[in-house]
Amino acid sequence: MKPRNDHRLMCPSCGRRKLLFKTEKNALNFIKFNGSEVTREGEELRAYYCDGCGGWHISSKKWRKGYDHNTENLINAYKKDKENGKVKRPKKDE
Numbered sequence: 001m002k003p004r005n006d007h008r009l010m011c012p013s014c015g016r017r018k019l020l021f022k023t024e025k026n027a028l029n030f031i032k033f034n035g036s037e038v039t040r041e042g043e044e045l046r047a048y049y050c051d052g053c054g055g056w057h058i059s060s061k062k063w064r065k066g067y068d069h070n071t072e073n074l075i076n077a078y079k080k081d082k083e084n085g086k087v088k089r090p091k092k093d094e
Helices: 024-038 071-083
Strands: 008-011 016-019 046-050 055-059
Touching (some): 016 055, 024 046, 024 055
Antiparallel strands (some): 008 016, 046 055
């Protein structure tokens, strides 16, 4: 059974709605029994821990070194963009 949108919660780290599991075991069980319902042919699902919401999500994207959702990495990326002039201040409403 494919999960409905009301089964998804907003994840503060990635800024979108994702399935949230309390444990890795729960996420892996979901993959085992429902994986074929939520993936395209040839995709593989994996479970990963999210520092932002303190739970487990599933993803079809392969893990890459240096790629995660923890808050510290997001803040560092923002600071780097700000130093390089890629972040603009919003204009004040007059």
